Amino acid sequence: THFGFETVTEAEKRERVAGVFTSVAESYDRMNDLMSFGWHRIWKDHFVSSLNPGFFPLTSSPDPRTAPQHILDIAGGTGDIAFRMLHTAHVINQNPNVSVTISDINPAMLSVGKQRAQSQLPASQQAVLNFVEANAENLTSTKPLGASPDAPTQKIPDESVDLYTVAFGIRNFSNIPAALREAHRVLKPGGIFACLEFSKADKYPLFNEIYKRWSFGAIPLIGQLVAGDRDSYQYLVESIERFPSQEEFRDMIVDAGFVVGGKGYEDLTGGVAAIHKGMKP
Numbered sequence: 663t664h665f666g667f668e669t670v671t672e673a674e675k676r677e678r679v680a681g682v683f684t685s686v687a688e689s690y691d692r693m694n695d696l697m698s699f700g701w702h703r704i705w706k707d708h709f710v711s712s713l714n715p716g717f718f719p720l721t722s723s724p725d726p727r728t729a730p731q732h733i734l735d736i737a738g739g740t741g742d743i744a745f746r747m748l749h750t751a752h753v754i755n756q757n758p759n760v761s762v763t764i765s766d767i768n769p770a771m772l773s774v775g776k777q778r779a780q781s782q783l784p785a786s787q788q789a790v791l792n793f794v795e796a797n798a799e800n801l802t803s804t805k806p807l808g809a810s811p812d813a814p815t816q817k818i819p820d821e822s823v824d825l826y827t828v829a830f831g832i833r834n835f836s837n838i839p840a841a842l843r844e845a846h847r848v849l850k851p852g853g854i855f856a857c858l859e860f861s862k863a864d865k866y867p868l869f870n871e872i873y874k875r876w877s878f879g880a881i882p883l884i885g886q887l888v889a890g891d892r893d894s895y896q897y898l899v900e901s902i903e904r905f906p907s908q909e910e911f912r913d914m915i916v917d918a919g920f921v922v923g924g925k926g927y928e929d930l931t932g933g934v935a936a937i938h939k940g941m942k943p
């Protein structure tokens with residue numbers, strides 16, 4: 663297909679990814695449900711509860727239950743992870759001192775997220791939610807959503823983040839090692855990098871076969887029928903195929919300077935998705 667990314671430059675890839683997400687922004691949430699049978703919600707719920715934002719024992723603050731925590735949700739799109747983080751922190755853990763910056767390279771996705779926040783979140787949660795335009799590979803040059811093109815850029819400072827999350831975003835990056843280096847830079851020592859991403863289900867050959875047929879056959883078709891956009895969804899399926907295995911990606915996280923526990927990842931639904939975590943020592 664014309665999305666054969668092997669031969670294109672980083673800049674070209676970035677432009678195509680921008681095109682894909684601009685064209686899917688409006689239909690993105692509905693399509694996620696259709697393509698994964700709603701499963702992405704279960705994965706996201708599990709991802710967020712496994713991180714348990716708001717309960718933050720690794721802190722010098724006198725009371726871990728109300729310790730301030732700053733979460734940076736990278737490639738946050740329309741807000742699914744950020745909203746769950748705020749709910750868990752503020753409502754379940756009763757810790758109002760948790761703030762979330764939701765950042766994405768694509769202002770169209772962020773705008774949908776901002777509208778959703780305004781209609782779905784209580785004012786107290788909206789007050790601690792920031793929307794920032796940023797390329798994950800370079801967090802030294804970001805902009806608040808909606809800032810004028812000539813507004814000065816802002817650097818996310820070194821060692822300013824307690825928890826860095828990226829869900830279904832990293833496989834779209836042109837330069838994953840650069841993004842991991844930036845994650846390492848902005849995290850405080852003791853801070854956590856956490857990634858939820860499609861992965862390899864090849865530990866179960868029969869299941870894998872069915873899954874591959876579904877994704878290569880049905881997803882571009884659903885994209886065409888529901889969103890009128892076959893190419894973007896074809897790209898999404900191919901980007902999953904190209905993404906490294908659980909073990910390869912774990913090794914990249916370690917190479918960026920993180921420490922991982924155990925094997926360094928958790929498979930979800932037989933490896934259709936996986937969670938990787940690392941701590942900045």
Ligand code: SAM
Pocket residue numbers: 679683736737738739740741742743765766767768771796797798799828829830831834835836
């Ligand atoms: N995290 C959200 C979720 O789980 O619903 C959104 C995931 S969406 C599949 C992927 C997002 O990655 C898109 O919003 C896209 O704009 C963003 N993205 C792609 N390349 C990026 C980059 N280099 N830096 C930051 N965000 C990027």
